[in-house]
Amino acid sequence: MSDLYQTIAKSNVGRTILKSVNLPLPVPLERYQHGQTSFITGNVLLGTTEDSRIKQAIESTLSESDAMVYTSAVTAGDEVKFKSLVFDATTINSSDELIKLYEFFKPVIKRTAPNGRIVVIGTPPEGADTPQQAVAQRALEGFVRSIGKEVKKSCSAQLIYISKGAENQLTSPLRFVLSPKSAYVSAQIIRVNKGSALPKEFDWNKPLKDKVALVTGAARGIGESIAEVLARDGAKVICLDIPQAAQPLETVARRIGGEALQLDITAENAPAEIAAKLKDMGGADIIVHNAGVTRDKTLGNMPEHFWKMVMDINLTSEERINDKLMEEKLINKNGRIVCVSSMSGIAGNFGQTNYGASKAGVIGLVQTYAPILGKEKITINAVAPGFIETKMTDAMPFTIREAGRRMNSMSQGGRPQDVAETIAFFSSPASSGITGNVVRVCGQSLIGA
Numbered sequence: 001m002s003d004l005y006q007t008i009a010k011s012n013v014g015r016t017i018l019k020s021v022n023l024p025l026p027v028p029l030e031r032y033q034h035g036q037t038s039f040i041t042g043n044v045l046l047g048t049t050e051d052s053r054i055k056q057a058i059e060s061t062l063s064e065s066d067a068m069v070y071t072s073a074v075t076a077g078d079e080v081k082f083k084s085l086v087f088d089a090t091t092i093n094s095s096d097e098l099i100k101l102y103e104f105f106k107p108v109i110k111r112t113a114p115n116g117r118i119v120v121i122g123t124p125p126e127g128a129d130t131p132q133q134a135v136a137q138r139a140l141e142g143f144v145r146s147i148g149k150e151v152k153k154s155c156s157a158q159l160i161y162i163s164k165g166a167e168n169q170l171t172s173p174l175r176f177v178l179s180p181k182s183a184y185v186s187a188q189i190i191r192v193n194k195g196s197a198l199p200k201e202f203d204w205n206k207p208l209k210d211k212v213a214l215v216t217g218a219a220r221g222i223g224e225s226i227a228e229v230l231a232r233d234g235a236k237v238i239c240l241d242i243p244q245a246a247q248p249l250e251t252v253a254r255r256i257g258g259e260a261l262q263l264d265i266t267a268e269n270a271p272a273e274i275a276a277k278l279k280d281m282g283g284a285d286i287i288v289h290n291a292g293v294t295r296d297k298t299l300g301n302m303p304e305h306f307w308k309m310v311m312d313i314n315l316t317s318e319e320r321i322n323d324k325l326m327e328e329k330l331i332n333k334n335g336r337i338v339c340v341s342s343m344s345g346i347a348g349n350f351g352q353t354n355y356g357a358s359k360a361g362v363i364g365l366v367q368t369y370a371p372i373l374g375k376e377k378i379t380i381n382a383v384a385p386g387f388i389e390t391k392m393t394d395a396m397p398f399t400i401r402e403a404g405r406r407m408n409s410m411s412q413g414g415r416p417q418d419v420a421e422t423i424a425f426f427s428s429p430a431s432s433g434i435t436g437n438v439v440r441v442c443g444q445s446l447i448g449a
């Protein structure tokens with residue numbers, strides 16, 4: 001999991017050499033540290049207007065941070081660097097008004113600090129009042145994805161589409177994209193709809209207090225990190241993994257004050273066993289389908305058992321477990337289901353017809369069930385990791401590994417924590433307006449972009 005290239009790039013001599021041969025210089029990502037109270041610090045430049053329906057929601061969210069908020073770059077002064085540039089584009093009604101993006105960002109884009117955040121907030125084109133507004137709002141995607149490739153220095157750019165009437169749901173996604181929790185997320189489009197109001201005593205530092213979560217594949221890698229982060233945020237976590245992984249599974253569960261459940265999710269009785277466990281716990285609030293495997297071969301050379309195993313673990317088991325838990329009403333009201341897809345499910349990958357199909361199926365699962373589960377006030381979303389530094393990626397041949405690490409806007413691999421933080425964001429009671437979303441955790445990978 002060591003990134004030798006990044007270590008070299010951190011030294012003065014290394015930087016000089018890499019720069020001279022035009023190689024990328026990755027800026028280390030700032031990640032959330034436990035106990036960090038403000039979701040953003042530093043200077044924020046906010047572009048909004050009096051007639052905006054979200055002005056108040058943005059301002060009240062920013063007022064909960066330690067950031068210094070400016071509404072004019074001139075007032076801030078020429079020397080000031082901005083940790084974030086937040087632009088409210090909801091009042092853009094036609095393509096000629098897109099010039100407002102240029103007018104806001106052009107003078108200040110070079111003043112974005114390392115690990116900075118570009119955030120554009122718009123209205124979903126499908127919810128626009130006029131065809132002209134829909135066209136202009138759709139254009140925001142291209143702007144954000146392009147600026148994400150330009151800003152460098154491990155900065156990110158995101159677009160939040162907030163539906164009309166969902167203004168009170170803006171806080172959770174805005175906090176997430178501004179905070180170090182979204183360190184390896186860039187060029188993503190988050191769609192937010194109406195949701196429930198937050199409980200009055202909600203604690204942003206312990207958002208999952210009193211929640212019960214199930215995480216599959218929790219003995220190591222990304223699953224271990226998901227279990228840790230959900231526990232850090234206050235959840236009681238049931239860590240599930242295969243019996244062969246009993247020892248590391250017990251270690252993880254003990255460390256985070258959770259419980260271990262040894263089970264192969266493809267076993268016929270797995271849904272019933274999970275249901276029995278969750279019944280004892282009073283139902284589950286959060287289900288994270290993380291367990292997944294690869295069995296790579298080009299289709300012409302792929303044995304049938306490779307196909308079946310990958311499909312069974314990565315997709316069919318998730319469907320069977322969800323069906324059972326829904327049938328037995330074991331996902332509590334305001335529950336959350338989060339699935340782990342992959343870039344392969346979006347872009348496809350050589351030698352991964354089985355894996356790519358299973359992970360695209362996971363996206364299908366999320367999009368199909370979002371409206372169905374919405375009737376029960378349950379959300380379902382997916383993360384699609386890119387190159388994440390785990391034992392799996394460490395075992396890749398050197399050249400493929402290096403290509404995977406560098407071919408993204410941040411010129412480095414992500415960490416399991418980056419995926420886990422995005423899952424925790426979807427799992428939060430504050431994210432009730434977010435369902436049917438697929439957020440890539442890939443540093444804006446060039447693959448499938």
Ligand SMILES: NC(=O)c1ccc[n+]([C@@H]2O[C@H](COP(=O)([O-])OP(=O)(O)OC[C@H]3O[C@@H](n4cnc5c(N)ncnc54)[C@H](O)[C@@H]3O)[C@@H](O)[C@H]2O)c1
Nearest residue numbers: 217219220221222241242264265290291292342385388390
């Ligand atoms: N590492 C990456 O770069 C990357 C990229 C994209 C997607 N993903 C996805 O993220 C998830 C986690 O990946 P990882 O890199 O941590 O992998 P990993 O191999 O390190 O961990 C997977 C865990 O799932 C468990 N598991 C496998 N089959 C199981 C079964 N039948 N029942 C119960 N548990 C089972 C394994 O024992 C293991 O503990 C997977 O779904 C993977 O496809 C990973």
